[in-house]
Amino acid sequence: MRKLKFLGAMAAGLALFGAGCSFTPPGEKSVTEGSYVPKTADTSPIKIGWVGPLTGDAASVGKDALTAAQLAVEEVNAAGGINGRMLELVAEDGKCNPKDAATAGNKLINVDKVPAIVGTACSGEMMAIAPTAEQNKTIMVGYCASAPTVSAAGDYIFRTYPSDVLQSKFVAEYVYNTLGKKKVATLAVLGDWGTGLKNGFEQRFKELGGEVVSSQDYVQESRDLRTQLTKAKDSQPEILFFVGYTEASIAGLKQAKELGLNVSIIGGDAWDDTKIHANSFAEGIMYSVGAAPQYDLAWVEKLKQKGATTNVCVPRSYDNVKLLAEIMKRTGTDTAKIKDELYKVQGYQGIGGIVNMDSNGDNTSAQFQIKVVKNGKAEAAK
Amino acid sequence: MSAYFSQILILICIYAIVAGSLNLAFGYTGLVNLGHIAFFGLGAYTSAILTVEYQVPFMAAFFAAGAVAGVFGWVITAITSRLKGDYFALAALAFNFLAVAVFLNWISFTHGPLGIAGVPRPQIFGLKILSPEGYAAFAFLVMAAVFLFMRRLTASRYGRVLEAVRDDALGAEALGKNVFRLKCQCLVASTFCAGLAGSLFAHFIQFIDPYSFYLPDLIVALTILIVGGLASLKGSLAGALIIIIIPELLRFLPIPDHVVGPLRQAVYSAILIGILLVRPRGIFGKVDLE
Numbered sequence: 110m111r112k113l114k115f116l117g118a119m120a121a122g123l124a125l126f127g128a129g130c131s132f133t134p135p136g137e138k139s140v141t142e143g144s145y146v147p148k149t150a151d152t153s154p155i156k157i158g159w160v161g162p163l164t165g166d167a168a169s170v171g172k173d174a175l176t177a178a179q180l181a182v183e184e185v186n187a188a189g190g191i192n193g194r195m196l197e198l199v200a201e202d203g204k205c206n207p208k209d210a211a212t213a214g215n216k217l218i219n220v221d222k223v224p225a226i227v228g229t230a231c232s233g234e235m236m237a238i239a240p241t242a243e244q245n246k247t248i249m250v251g252y253c254a255s256a257p258t259v260s261a262a263g264d265y266i267f268r269t270y271p272s273d274v275l276q277s278k279f280v281a282e283y284v285y286n287t288l289g290k291k292k293v294a295t296l297a298v299l300g301d302w303g304t305g306l307k308n309g310f311e312q313r314f315k316e317l318g319g320e321v322v323s324s325q326d327y328v329q330e331s332r333d334l335r336t337q338l339t340k341a342k343d344s345q346p347e348i349l350f351f352v353g354y355t356e357a358s359i360a361g362l363k364q365a366k367e368l369g370l371n372v373s374i375i376g377g378d379a380w381d382d383t384k385i386h387a388n389s390f391a392e393g394i395m396y397s398v399g400a401a402p403q404y405d406l407a408w409v410e411k412l413k414q415k416g417a418t419t420n421v422c423v424p425r426s427y428d429n430v431k432l433l434a435e436i437m438k439r440t441g442t443d444t445a446k447i448k449d450e451l452y453k454v455q456g457y458q459g460i461g462g463i464v465n466m467d468s469n470g471d472n473t474s475a476q477f478q479i480k481v482v483k484n485g486k487a488e489a490a491k
Numbered sequence: 492m493s494a495y496f497s498q499i500l501i502l503i504c505i506y507a508i509v510a511g512s513l514n515l516a517f518g519y520t521g522l523v524n525l526g527h528i529a530f531f532g533l534g535a536y537t538s539a540i541l542t543v544e545y546q547v548p549f550m551a552a553f554f555a556a557g558a559v560a561g562v563f564g565w566v567i568t569a570i571t572s573r574l575k576g577d578y579f580a581l582a583a584l585a586f587n588f589l590a591v592a593v594f595l596n597w598i599s600f601t602h603g604p605l606g607i608a609g610v611p612r613p614q615i616f617g618l619k620i621l622s623p624e625g626y627a628a629f630a631f632l633v634m635a636a637v638f639l640f641m642r643r644l645t646a647s648r649y650g651r652v653l654e655a656v657r658d659d660a661l662g663a664e665a666l667g668k669n670v671f672r673l674k675c676q677c678l679v680a681s682t683f684c685a686g687l688a689g690s691l692f693a694h695f696i697q698f699i700d701p702y703s704f705y706l707p708d709l710i711v712a713l714t715i716l717i718v719g720g721l722a723s724l725k726g727s728l729a730g731a732l733i734i735i736i737i738p739e740l741l742r743f744l745p746i747p748d749h750v751v752g753p754l755r756q757a758v759y760s761a762i763l764i765g766i767l768l769v770r771p772r773g774i775f776g777k778v779d780l781e
Contacts, residue, residue: 233700262608
């Protein structure tokens with residue numbers, strides 16, 4: 110009976126807790142009533158949310174990206190803020206997993222009532238926050254989420270980092286049109302990046318009229334790809350599209366040579382790593398890579414002083430803060446207006462390159478190029 | 492603010508069910524089920540796939556989630572019937588790896604690593620639960636029902652037999668109890684509840700991917716169980732309350748942005764260690780880990 114009483118007490122406590130919380134102080138607008146609207150001539154700071162992995166496996170990526178966002182906020186504030194109102198960054202740890210990102214986003218949206226969130230880094234984080242953001246009309250601008258699923262996540266959901274679809278389309282067109290290969294075998298690491306690239310590639314390649322003779326996956330930790338490579342070889346492709354991270358790729362390329370799979374091999378942007386190029390068996394491989402502009406050296410130096418390096422997620426974390434600040438100078442913090450302005454963004458020049466938004470809130474301006482490994486070094490393909 | 496607290500309450504309810512049902516197997520019956528999160532995941536995937544791909548009504552999908560998890564719970568006891576203690580724990584853990592591998596690789600069915608997005612909010616008898624407050628009320632009802640069921644089970648004579656299995660399986664068998672059948676029934680009940688929690692989770696976050704049901708979540712469930720105490724249902728409730736709320740409270744500590752992630756983790760760990768130093772058996776724990 111004691112336990113039952115305890116349950117009852119818990120229920121009562123939680124009910125009280127809930128009742129207490131549903132009370133909204135006068136003057137403070139509840140989120141459910143509409144988007145956040147500031148009073149006129151307000152000089153209070155504007156809070157902007159930031160979500161990314163600050164602990165866990167992907168923490169190194171997230172920390173540097175956060176530093177870049179902070180740098181952007183400092184610069185905006187030093188230049189007078191948003192019409193006299195200072196920007197304030199509220200960072201939350203999304204840990205690169207949906208559950209933690211959901212609670213982090215929930216806090217930013219419902220407690221800090223931020224008009225916009227710069228984030229996220231991982232696609233899973235993005236997908237977990239998106240429903241709440243959409244319901245509360247909070248803007249999200251992803252800086253590193255590349256999975257194709259993010260495109261359809263909602264009206265208020267944007268990203269400046271290109272979708273994997275763009276890269277996979279580019280590779281498919283290069284293989285079919287430029288190289289003139291019609292039969293391809295695909296082999297990709299399981300994950301939102303690898304699977305996303307593979308699916309996009311296969312779809313575009315078939316549209317062009319090509320044939321996918323074998324389509325296989327492997328797990329990221331796998332270092333023995335002989336089974337998949339033998340199957341790929343048996344299907345007699347003209348070219349192998351091999352998507353993988355560094356370690357598995359080195360093993361796979363070596364095993365492909367050993368098995369006598371003597372066809373051209375083309376890979377994704379993770380192959381832009383000298384550790385792969387230095388191997389004799391990597392001679393002649395091709396890969397696509399973002400034709401990234403040379404980063405502004407003064408910017409790189411500023412980041413360095415703050416102890417951050419420029420990894421792949423850093424430039425867009427910085428750009429997104431700047432982009433939002435620029436738009437808010439025109440629109441204030443009305444999220445519906447910010448959303449409309451974001452859809453109109455064309456030719457915005459950021460550190461990570463130009464931003465052109467399409468109707469899905471995706472950046473379409475990503476430029477890619479193909480590189481070939483020759484004599485242990487990567488060079489641009491002709 | 493109420494939306495924020497509602498969402499925390501939802502997570503508390505979900506994890507209370509996960510930890511409470513794990514307690515039923517682990518704390519009461521001594522089945523160290525390290526694969527518990529796999530059943531949570533099975534429930535989430537069942538419910539998500541049924542509602543997204545086959546437009547099955549929520550309530551049907553919700554109970555199907557429990558049923559599928561329960562069936563696999565029976566399968567796992569059947570195939571590990573000769574294993575005891577640590578060996579069972581390892582086999583159960585292997586089942587979790589297996590489940591994640593299936594979620595990852597059965598792409599045509601589970602969408603593989605891209606996960607399932609757009610899991611709808613529940614609709615119960617024509618009433619669509621859209622607000623976080625409504626969902627919190629629903630999750631609380633489910634949790635209360637699950638805990639009442641487990642409470643009745645463990646407080647009964649049947650519950651005491653389960654505890655006898657934990658303390659002395661041979662002795663229980665000598666008294667004519669069918670130990671295997673008891674373990675089987677207990678694990679089915681436990682995994683059924685975990686499956687329900689999985690369904691609640693999928694329809695709350697509205698996006699699931701294979702890595703949501705992996706070791707990090709197992710650690711959360713075990714932490715709740717151990718902080719709350721083994722063989723104590725109110726312990727699991729209190730544990731879920733503490734483990735979910737502490738990180739949320741820490742969000743409001745004035746910590747500089749550049750150390751916010753690591754420092755919160757450190758404070759969180761310190762609090763947990765503190766609790767276990769003061770109460771080594773957990774807050775309401777009755778039995779020791781051997």
